[in-house]
Amino acid sequence: MEENRILRNHRVLRYTFKERVVHWISGLSYVYLLLTGLAFWSPWCFWIAVVLGGGSVSRLLHPWMGLVYTASVLYMFGIWKQDMWITDKDRKWAKTIGAYVRNEEEEKLPEHAVREWQEWAPVERFNLGQKYLFWVMFWGGIVLLLTGLVLWFTDYIPWSLRFLRYASIILHPIAFLVTLAGFIIHVYMGTAVVRGGFTSIIRGEVTETWARHHHRLWLDRILGNATARK
């Protein structure tokens, strides 16, 4: 069922090659959409479109890149949806989110709190924050795609259906802002906060210690799988 994720030297495979490629197709296309989108969002950012080849080029490529982005998000949905459903374990973890945000992990807490935290907190392959990010990007992507199609082909929307244009003109930037909130937190967490996280999405590997610390239930599961396979 699940492929072997146990590597040599106490390392585990956090993201397969396929997962990393699709993540970066999604991530880089989002960055392009974000930059050109910001140019259309505010006159103060229009210089970005100039840098990226001019307003017309940005307007021409933005929707195509949008298709790339949505395709990659749909593909991610296909491969990750099993890992992304929100469960009771996540709701337990949510109660400790204050401690998580303040980096009050086990070693920094008094002993009785450690046990309590350990009872609540073990995380599967993705924690609740990661799952929220996924669903924000997924549903945001759907809204951006549908409204984006209307804005792409504005000229073909007849006068009698102009409410579609009005709906799109307001929902597209709202969905953009919601995904941007997720994106800012995701990039910040993935690069600055969770050390080892950025390497894992580049090379795919983490240490068992890292996995035990951040995703204990997932590590237990894949170790179990590996044992069962032997």
Added chain:
Amino acid sequence: MSQATLHIQKISGHAGAVPGAGMARELKEKQVCKLVDTTTCIGCKACEIACQEWNDLPFATTSFDNTYQTMPDTSWNFWNLIRFQEHTNENGTFMWLMRKDQCMHCAEPGCLEACPADGAIVQYSNGIVDFQTDNCIGCGYCISGCPFNIPKFNPATHKVHKCTLCADRVAENLEPACIKACPTGCLHFGTKEDMVYQANRRADQLKKHYGWANAGVYDPPGVGGTGVIYVLHDATNPELYGGLPKDPHVPWIVKLWKHPLKWIGNIAIVGGVVGTFMHYLRYGPKVVPEDTAKGGE
């Protein structure tokens, strides 16, 4: 038109100060206006031809739909269209309604409001709203911003076009081409003040001498007044004249998008970036403790 030739009071998608804003002397007197008296239009379409001629636009093939309408709609290369309606009055008499349809040159232009491209749409201090095709990025937001369904998209060049009120002629103290061609004197051109005065005089005349009790002037306040005004037999029912909107406004959703949402969004974006940075300064990274027994990193 070069932006240098005329004073500019509004620029689309523009960050910072507008070069011409408040610069023109006696601004009010300089507002230009086209007056269309629908009661004397005979539907000869000379204005359509003059527009095509002056603006070097191709002559489109006409279509026949069993009425006097020769074209279904304006298009990117056809900016001026006589809209024809057959109308039966309450007393059983029959009328042909003709309305010259083109850009209204709103004082508060929805196209300019919605446009994200710097300098793609400008409003000169004489009130003319003009598309600067070189700066147009072809996004089509102006199409959604316009309450009159005027801007039209050219799919081949990805640019949007509309009537310029012959800004190039007006800059040289000439009247627009359509005015020049009109044989009945139903089209007039001058300052906004003069045209409003003349239109009201004509509306009074229609009321007093011709029995059109509802005759009036169409100069919709919802868009701050327009640079094209109409005299109508029945000003209470402008929709009769080929769908002239009764109370046009820049769509509220465009205003919502360009004002409150923009500010909320800007604050949220900056807040998000500053917030994450503050979080790092306060709490720092999550470092997994070394697990030497397991040979971790």
